[in-house]
Amino acid sequence: MPRPNLTDRLIAHHAERTAADLARRLRTVTAATGLRIRLDGRDLLSFASNDYLGLAQDPRLIAALQSTANDFGVGATAAHLLGGHRRPHQQLEASLAEWLGYPRALLFSTGMMANIGVLSCLLQRGDVCVQDRLNHASLIDGARLADAELLRYPHADLAAARRQLQARPQAAALLASDAVFSMDGDHAALGELAALCQREPATLLVDDAHGLGVLGEQGRGSVAAQGLSATEVPVLMVTLGKALGTFGAAVLGSTALIEGLIQFSRPYIYTTALPPALAAATLQSISIVRAETWRRDHLAVLIERFRSRAQAIGLRLMASATPIQPILIGDSGRAMAWSQQLEAAGFYVPAIRPPTVPDNAARLRVTLSASHSLAEVDALIEALARASAA
Ligand SMILES: *Cc1c(COP(=O)(O)O)cnc(C)c1O
Numbered sequence: 480m481p482r483p484n485l486t487d488r489l490i491a492h493h494a495e496r497t498a499a500d501l502a503r504r505l506r507t508v509t510a511a512t513g514l515r516i517r518l519d520g521r522d523l524l525s526f527a528s529n530d531y532l533g534l535a536q537d538p539r540l541i542a543a544l545q546s547t548a549n550d551f552g553v554g555a556t557a558a559h560l561l562g563g564h565r566r567p568h569q570q571l572e573a574s575l576a577e578w579l580g581y582p583r584a585l586l587f588s589t590g591m592m593a594n595i596g597v598l599s600c601l602l603q604r605g606d607v608c609v610q611d612r613l614n615h616a617s618l619i620d621g622a623r624l625a626d627a628e629l630l631r632y633p634h635a636d637l638a639a640a641r642r643q644l645q646a647r648p649q650a651a652a653l654l655a656s657d658a659v660f661s662m663d664g665d666h667a668a669l670g671e672l673a674a675l676c677q678r679e680p681a682t683l684l685v686d687d688a689h690g691l692g693v694l695g696e697q698g699r700g701s702v703a704a705q706g707l708s709a710t711e712v713p714v715l716m717v718t719l720g721k722a723l724g725t726f727g728a729a730v731l732g733s734t735a736l737i738e739g740l741i742q743f744s745r746p747y748i749y750t751t752a753l754p755p756a757l758a759a760a761t762l763q764s765i766s767i768v769r770a771e772t773w774r775r776d777h778l779a780v781l782i783e784r785f786r787s788r789a790q791a792i793g794l795r796l797m798a799s800a801t802p803i804q805p806i807l808i809g810d811s812g813r814a815m816a817w818s819q820q821l822e823a824a825g826f827y828v829p830a831i832r833p834p835t836v837p838d839n840a841a842r843l844r845v846t847l848s849a850s851h852s853l854a855e856v857d858a859l860i861e862a863l864a865r866a867s868a869a
Contacts, residue, residue: 500812501832512536513850516827523827526845526859531693531802532774533850534724534767540760547759555752559586560741563752567759572729574765575717579699581709581731585740588753590688590718593728595621596746597684597714598655600739602627607647609640609654613663615686618655627653634660637671644679652681658701659689662836662844664799666690666701673711684714692722693778693802697769709733723768725761727753774849778802781847781856788860794867797842805831805842806863814841817866824862 496502510517513536514525534540547567557563568586575584587593598621602608608622612631622629628647632639644652654676656667669685676683690701702712709715714736719727730740740747768774785804789796795807808814814830821828821843832841847856 500815501834514848518822518827521822521825523822523825524855524859525827526847526851527827527829528846528848529689529721530724530850531689531722531778531846531848532698532724532768532771533848534722534764537724537764537767539767540724540763543763544756544760547756548754551755553754553756555755557752558748558750559752560748565752565755565758567755567762568752571758571762571765574762575729576731578697578765578769579715579717579731580703581715582734583737584729584731585737585747586753586758587728587730587747588750589726590615590686590716590720590728591617592746592750593716593718593730594618594655594686595624596744597716597730597740598622598627598653599624599746600744601625601682601684601714602651602653606651606653607644609643609652609681611635611640611656611660611667613660614655614657615661615688618657618684618686622653622655634663635665635667637668637675640672641675641679644675644681652679653684654681655684655686657689658685658687659694659801659803661689661803662805662831662842663797664689664801664803664805665797666705666801669701669705669707669712673707677711682714683712684716685712686716688716688718688721689801689803691717692768693775697772698722698775719761719764723761723764725764726757727761778847778849781849781851781853784853785845785847785856785860788857789863792860792864792867794863802847804845804847806845807840807842809839809841811841814843816869817843817863820866820869821859821862824865826859826862828859 508516508518516523516525551565555563572584587596594617602625604626606627608627609630613634630643659666673683687700692698694701695704713732715731717729719725797805811832818830828843828845831844
């Protein structure tokens with residue numbers, strides 16, 4: 480047998496996916512004004528943005544970015560440990576720790592890297608890592624990179640999680656969960672997960688990419704919203720590219736955890752630090768997120784309006800109280816057809832298909848933002864009613 484060619488194999492995988500009508504397509508947005516995006520020459524209203532509070536184009540963030548770029552330049556020029564750690568990074572870490580009630584915070588370039596960085600650093604071969612089946616890919620990949628035994632329990636099945644932990648009573652154990660599940664919008668029962676982790680005992684890692692800024696008093700996120708703190712959730716990962724409207728991520732935890740990550744976390748060590756101007760923009764964003772409660776209040780009104788109207792026209796919603804409001808369709812082709820029809824009506828609502836979601840669970844993933852008006856939500860509902868009748 481000749482040696483297989485890697486690119487040929489990739490081409491074959493791609494062809495299979497295309498044959499199944501599941502190929503992904505990269506499209507370019509050529510202009511964006513808030514949620515109004517131009518795609519293939521058409522102006523669309525986006526219901527796909529993670530900019531839940533409408534801050535990504537806030538003039539105060541842009542001003543902070545520009546003035547810090549004047550002082551520090553565009554790039555950080557080096558990794559954190561080699562001169563790239565600049566004052567805006569240090570200020571942002573202090574601000575995140577204070578806001579979220581943790582001893583320390585450590586910046587990573589993305590949430591993907593933060594999850595991989597913390598899991599691959601804490602876990603090693605022989606350990607067990609128990610995860611909700613619907614967790615984000617970065618949590619799964621982090622456990623794999625660490626070479627830990629990865630056990631995935633059925634979504635939200637706490638009894639299964641307990642059995643998986645108890646099956647390996649001698650092994651060091653970590654339980655990781657999304658706080659808000661990114662494709663379903665529901666949230667994990669963090670109090671119960673924390674209690675389970677205290678009994679077993681296991682370390683609890685919570686990924687609050689979609690809760691930060693949106694949930695809890697002052698937008699402190701899922702941990703605070705569920706009445707918990709750093710004691711019950713010792714390792715917290717948050718991303719800055721969603722409700723905060725900027726880019727990057729942070730891990731929060733004890734001084735010992737953070738100092739250990741600085742020593743051993745390869746995705747922290749071997750990469751260029753986030754641009755300092757972005758850190759300054761995020762710092763500005765945090766103060767807005769904490770103070771401007773009206774953004775969360777308006778979002779709650781939009782969520783309520785969307786759910787009641789969508790249910791009234793018979794759409795299948797999921798058990799979500801967050802800005803992520805998927806409409807379950809099932810068949811992938813049908814989900815694509817709905818998405819295309821909405822686009823023809825001026826709305827950008829992408830279809831999410833396997834393997835991102837389970838087989839026969841294709842959906843339209845609607846996300847709401849404080850920048851939407853009630854009238855815009857109503858207009859989307861009307862377009863959905865026409866799509867569902869077609
Ligand atoms: C978006 C997301 C991430 C990744 O964050 P990035 O900063 O975009 O890399 C991690 N976890 C969850 C649950 C997410 O939704």
